Amino acid sequence: MLALLLSVGAGSCQKPKDHTAPAVRDRDSVSMMTSYGINTLISDSGVIKYRIVTERWDVNTVKNPSRWTFEKGIFLEQFDEKFHVEGYIQADTAWYYDQKKLWELRGRVRIRNVNGLIFRSEELFWDGIAHEFYSHKFSKxxxxxxxxxxxxFRSDERMQRYEVTNSVGSFLESDMGGESENTAPDKQKTATLSDTATTQQSQRQPAVRRAATTKTSQP
Structure with missing residues (x-):
């Protein structure tokens, strides 16, 4: 009986045990800054060049490489030196690797420039060092x-000189330099480019074989 009372007394004197979760060791998962409802202007060399509109903006300087993350989508407007709108870029998700000056845009990527060119794809990279756009996915x-x-797809930053490979497209035959002198001005012919054309088709239309890579330059 005495031994039982001693054991009960000893148990009642024990300190309660704290149940704690393990420490978070992955500091990469924590953003240095998170902002919501952003509509801000971005300057380059003292000149305002861009407007960023986004629902959420995360800045993480610990990740390697460091980056800005726009998980809720982004709308980016570009200005010239006189603050006139030159075009816009939008995407469902975006990352900007600030040390590399590289944008990675994903999901319903859309671009429109001052000349009326429209670009559509599910992927686009914007290299700020090489000053070019490129994509390895289907683009229009x-x-x-x-x-x-x-x-x-590959292009300069102004979308004035661009290259599309494995392409299918249509344009006026006169653009290819293949318009005959006997062709009436009101009868505009259309040529179709396709790298999947058969050998027989390519023999009848030599321009088709050259369509695997299409380069365009605008003045």
């Missing part, structure tokens, strides 16, 4: 004169 380019689409 629409201009007032032509429409092209392909699985690889």
């Amino acid at each position: 380019v629409i201009t007032p004169e032509r429409e092209m689409q392909g699985t690889y």
